[in-house]
Amino acid sequence: MLGLAGESGSGKTTLALAAMRLLRAPALITSGEVLFHSRPIGGDGPKGTVDLLAAGLDDLREVRWSEIAVVLQSALNSLNPVTTIGAQFDDLLRVHRPGMPGSERWSRAGELLDMVGMNADRLRSYPHELSGGMRQRAMIAMALALEPQIMILDEPTTALDVVTQREILEELMGLRDRLGFAALFITHDLSLLVELADEIAVMYAGRLMERAPAASLFHAPRLPYTHGLLNCFPPMHGKRARMEGIPGSPPDLRDLPSGCAFHPRCPWALEKCKQAIPRLEPISGSGREVACWLHHDDAKVPAELAKADPRTEPRQRVPTLIQVSKK
Amino acid sequence: MGALLRRLGVYILAAWVALTVSFLLPRVVPGNPVAGAVARASQSGNCNAGCIKAIEEQLGFDVHKSLWDQYVQYLGNLAHGDLGHSWSENAPVGSLILSYLPWTLVLLGIATTVSFLGGSVVGTLIAWRRGTWADWLIPFATFFQALPYFFLGIVLVLVFGQTGTMLKWFQSLFGYDIYATTPGFTVSYVESVFGHAILPATTVILASMAGFILSIRNQVITTMDEDFVLVAQAKGLPTRTVIWYAARNALLPVVANFTIAISLIVGGQILVEIVFNYPGIGFHLYDALSKLDYTLVQGIFVVITLVVLAANLLADVVYVMLDPRARQAA
Numbered sequence: 001m002l003g004l005a006g007e008s009g010s011g012k013t014t015l016a017l018a019a020m021r022l023l024r025a026p027a028l029i030t031s032g033e034v035l036f037h038s039r040p041i042g043g044d045g046p047k048g049t050v051d052l053l054a055a056g057l058d059d060l061r062e063v064r065w066s067e068i069a070v071v072l073q074s075a076l077n078s079l080n081p082v083t084t085i086g087a088q089f090d091d092l093l094r095v096h097r098p099g100m101p102g103s104e105r106w107s108r109a110g111e112l113l114d115m116v117g118m119n120a121d122r123l124r125s126y127p128h129e130l131s132g133g134m135r136q137r138a139m140i141a142m143a144l145a146l147e148p149q150i151m152i153l154d155e156p157t158t159a160l161d162v163v164t165q166r167e168i169l170e171e172l173m174g175l176r177d178r179l180g181f182a183a184l185f186i187t188h189d190l191s192l193l194v195e196l197a198d199e200i201a202v203m204y205a206g207r208l209m210e211r212a213p214a215a216s217l218f219h220a221p222r223l224p225y226t227h228g229l230l231n232c233f234p235p236m237h238g239k240r241a242r243m244e245g246i247p248g249s250p251p252d253l254r255d256l257p258s259g260c261a262f263h264p265r266c267p268w269a270l271e272k273c274k275q276a277i278p279r280l281e282p283i284s285g286s287g288r289e290v291a292c293w294l295h296h297d298d299a300k301v302p303a304e305l306a307k308a309d310p311r312t313e314p315r316q317r318v319p320t321l322i323q324v325s326k327k
Numbered sequence: 328m329g330a331l332l333r334r335l336g337v338y339i340l341a342a343w344v345a346l347t348v349s350f351l352l353p354r355v356v357p358g359n360p361v362a363g364a365v366a367r368a369s370q371s372g373n374c375n376a377g378c379i380k381a382i383e384e385q386l387g388f389d390v391h392k393s394l395w396d397q398y399v400q401y402l403g404n405l406a407h408g409d410l411g412h413s414w415s416e417n418a419p420v421g422s423l424i425l426s427y428l429p430w431t432l433v434l435l436g437i438a439t440t441v442s443f444l445g446g447s448v449v450g451t452l453i454a455w456r457r458g459t460w461a462d463w464l465i466p467f468a469t470f471f472q473a474l475p476y477f478f479l480g481i482v483l484v485l486v487f488g489q490t491g492t493m494l495k496w497f498q499s500l501f502g503y504d505i506y507a508t509t510p511g512f513t514v515s516y517v518e519s520v521f522g523h524a525i526l527p528a529t530t531v532i533l534a535s536m537a538g539f540i541l542s543i544r545n546q547v548i549t550t551m552d553e554d555f556v557l558v559a560q561a562k563g564l565p566t567r568t569v570i571w572y573a574a575r576n577a578l579l580p581v582v583a584n585f586t587i588a589i590s591l592i593v594g595g596q597i598l599v600e601i602v603f604n605y606p607g608i609g610f611h612l613y614d615a616l617s618k619l620d621y622t623l624v625q626g627i628f629v630v631i632t633l634v635v636l637a638a639n640l641l642a643d644v645v646y647v648m649l650d651p652r653a654r655q656a657a
Contacts, residue, residue, distance in 0.1 A: 022561055024552070025458060064563035077554035080572050082579075082651060092562050126651040139558075 001176065001183045003197030003214065005190045005229070007250050011206035012186045016152050020068060021052060021060060029053060038067060039149060066096050069143035071136070073155040078139050079127035085113075085138050086123030089145060096146050112141040116171060133164035140172065144179065151176075151183045158187070169196065190229055194218040202226050205251050205261035208280050212288035220307035222283065222290045224266045227304055260293065268294060268302050330653065334643050338636050345632040350401050352628075353621045354394070360621040364414060385412050410629065411622035415615065420626035424608065428630065430502050431607035434524055435596050438531035439589070445532070446539025447581070451574045453540070454547035464540070471537035476595030480530040480602035488526060498523040502606040527603045535592050542584065546577035579650050585642040593635055 004012050017023050019034045034052040050063060072078045080088055089109035093100055100108070110120030116137040127135055136156060143151055153172070157165040173196065176183060185197055193200050194214050201211040202223065210223040221227045228246035248265040251257055257264050263273035272293045280291040286309060294301055353360055364382045368374040374382075392400075404411070410420035453461040471479075485491040488499025503510070503519040510516055550556065550573045559569045597609030604610060608627055615623035647653045 017557075020561060022557060024557075061563040061565075064561055066563065070558065070561045072554050072558065074554060078558045080555045080559070080576070082575055082649065091559075091564060091568060095562075095564055095568070128652050142562075 001185055001197045001199075003193035003200040004184060004186045004203065005188060005193055005200060006203035007188060009250060009253065010203045012188075012203055013154055014206070015203070016070070016154055016184060016186055019052065020064060020070065020152070022070075036063060036067070036150075038063075065092065065143075065148065066146040067148050068150045068152065069146070069148040070152045070154065071139050071143050071156045074159050079135060081127050083126070084123065085109075085125055085127065085130075089123065089142060092142065092145055108145070109141075112145055113138065115144065115175070116141045132160055133168065136160060136164075136168055137171070140168070140175075144175065144181075147179065148181055151181050152186070153183055154186045155188075156185075190218075202229070205256060206253060207261065207277075207291065209262070209292070210288070210290045211280065212286075212290075216286070216288060216309045219310045222288065222295060222305050223292050224268055224294070224305065225262050228265075260291075268305075270294070270299060331644065331647060334640065338640050342633060342636055345636075346402070346405065346629060347398075349625050349628045349632070350398055353625060360619070363619050367414075385414070405629070410626035413615070413620050413623040413626075415618045415620040415623065420623050423611070423623065424626055424630050427606065427608040427611050427627075430605065431596065431600070431609065432634070434528055434531070434605070434607060435593065437524075438528045438596075439535065439592055441528075442532045442536035443539055443585075446536045447543050447574070447578065449536075450540040450543030451547050451570060451577070454544040454551065454577075455570055455573075457544075457548060465544070468537040468540045471533055472541060474534055475598075476530060476534045477598035477602055479534050480527070480599045483526050483530055484602060497526045499526050500604050523603075523605075527599050527605050530599050530602075531592065531596055534595055535588070538588060538591075539581070542581050543574075543577060546580055547573050550574075550577040575649075579646065582642055582646045582649060586639040589638045589642070590635055593631065593638075597631075 004015070006012050014023065014027070018027075018029055021029070021034075023029065032053065036050045036052055038048060038050065050059065052060060052063065055063070079085070086106065086109055089112070090102075090105055093105040093108060097105070106123070109123055113120050113122055118134060118137050118141070122130065122134070122138065127138075130138065136159075140156070156172070157168050160168065169192075172183075185193065187193060190200070194217075197214045199211065200214050200217045202209050202217070202225065204225050210217065210221070210226050212222070217226060218230065221230060225246070232245055246265055251261055251264070257274075259275045260266070260269075260273045260278055263269040266273065270293055276293070278291040278293050278296070280289050281296075282289050283295055293299060294305060361379070361383055364385075365374050365379055368378055368382065408421055410424070412418075413420050413423055416423055449464070453464050484499045486493050487496045489495045489497065490499045498504070498519075500523075502523050503516060504523070508516045508519045553573075553576070555576075556569060556573050559572045564572075596607075597612060599605070600607045600609035601613045608631065612624065612627045612631075615627065
């Protein structure tokens with residue numbers, strides 16, 4: 001599971017939607033590629049690598065949902081309000097499983113609801129008759145309907161209260177272990193990601209800025225911005241301390257600062273940061289990448305950004321299934 | 328069910344108000360209908376007291392009774408379907424209206440259905456294709472929406488009508504050819520009715536469809552930004568299913584606003600009938616007004632009101648069927 005974190009407006013959702021070519025006008029994808037390395041879980045389905053940006057509409061439709069499913073933040077708005085949950089499962093299965101008879105589609109939808117802890121009777125319900133948590137469960141069940149390889153979870157629990165949030169996350173983790181899909185988990189809640197994700201990527205002003213194994217990123221950030229983000233969470237125990245936060249406010253995306261977009265708020269900004277945009281590059285000797293001039297050449301790395309990587313049990317590196325790059 | 332019953336109550340109240348207004352109106356306007364009728368009768372001889380009394384009774388204007396008693400009598404007559412007697416046609420108003428009504432209802436029904444369905448389809452498509460050539464339709468739609476019905480009717484008569492001066496393609500006077508055919512289930516009569524309906528129907532459709540196109544387009548564009556349409560796309564559903572998701576939801580506010588639209592269309596239709604001398608209820612309303620036939624005017628007014636209210640009730644029922652959320656409240 002890859003976590004994607006960043007402030008509101010940093011482009012997390014835009015990135016995810018762009019990867020599925022779901023952006024709406026006036027948004028436009030000018031260049032780059034989104035490579036989908038297909039490794040069918042059940043053995044059927046397309047194999048090999050597809051560039052989703054270059055794929056034809058029919059190929060794209062094949063991949064959408066059957067290989068990559070999306071769960072959005074607000075399930076209330078994700079479900080069509082005028083048809084029943086069952087009808088929405090039916091629409092989906094009828095298109096992607098053309099040979100499946102109607103009764104089988106219905107029972108399959110029932111099984112899926114059962115899998116997320118809902119009663120199959122709920123197929124007859126309309127979205128407005130369900131609670132927020134139930135709607136999100138129904139949406140997750142729908143996302144699982146075609147056994148996708150990738151789930152894009154765009155703040156799937158943000159609109160829910162904390163108890164339901166916890167339940168749904170545990171449900172999701174259980175399902176992931178059982179079904180073996182890869183997930184892209186988008187949230188602004190970095191501490192949640194530390195618990196859930198194998199790897200975390202941090203975005204700022206529309207760019208990927210740091211990418212590292214979850215524990216490394218949490219305990220030993222290399223990017224000043226990540227460091228600032230982590231300092232925003234008050235410790236639950238220990239003595240009271242003044243919260244630092246990040247000075248300033250997120251930049252106006254129409255008028256980005258020159259060079260590194262973070263330099264006006266960065267306590268360690270160098271002269272170079274004002275002029276050139278750093279690229280996301282691996283730091284030698286570790287499995288992590290960062291886009292920061294402080295880690296370049298012979299720049300002096302501040303002590304806060306040079307903590308030693310925590311010794312974690314060598315977790316199995318997740319195979320990269322989706323790869324976004326800008327040309 | 329509860330919500331529908333409540334709506335029904337509102338409509339009954341509205342009907343009662345309309346009936347009361349149509350009772351009071353001829354009694355408060357200057358120019359007493361009885362005096363007018365007495366003056367007409369006097370032209371063919373002296374109208375004595377008995378004659379005046381007879382006229383008062385015929386018109387339901389018994390000045391010797393209190394307004395309240397007249398009102399009670401009026402409501403009682405209405406309940407029996409008795410709308411009074413028209414002096415200009417010398418026939419009961421009820422049966423006269425029954426003979427006018429089919430012309431109006433058929434023309435109105437077909438024109439409204441075509442314009443609503445056509446408007447929905449066109450509106451949805453130009454919303455889906457927004458930012459392309461389809462946007463060129465919008466100024467035309469706005470133009471047609473702004474055109475008054477009668478003006479469009481006159482232009483169509485002038486350009487396409489046989490009573491016009493240019494192309495003379497279509498019939499543009501009366502509901503059928505009153506010289507060559509007689510009413511009945513004959514091929515020539517039915518053909519004639521169709522031929523005569525083309526221009527008036529086109530007028531109503533052109534003038535009312537633009538409003539539907541614009542409102543559906545705007546609604547679909549708003550709905551397309553909803554997450555469930557995005558999710559429908561992400562699900563890999565075919566484009567027509569995705570459009571249907573959006574259109575089905577966009578339809579709801581349009582149906583809710585149908586009540587306003589139908590009143591406008593009925594108002595427009597009255598003028599269109601006058602332009603085409605179409606033998607429906609609007610033309611006869613105009614005719615009765617010019618002859619100061621108050622009973623007929625009153626009767627037509629009552630019937631138009633009831634028809635509009637019935638159409639509104641129908642729209643409400645359709646809305647409840649379309650929207651499960653309204654069903655729950657119902």
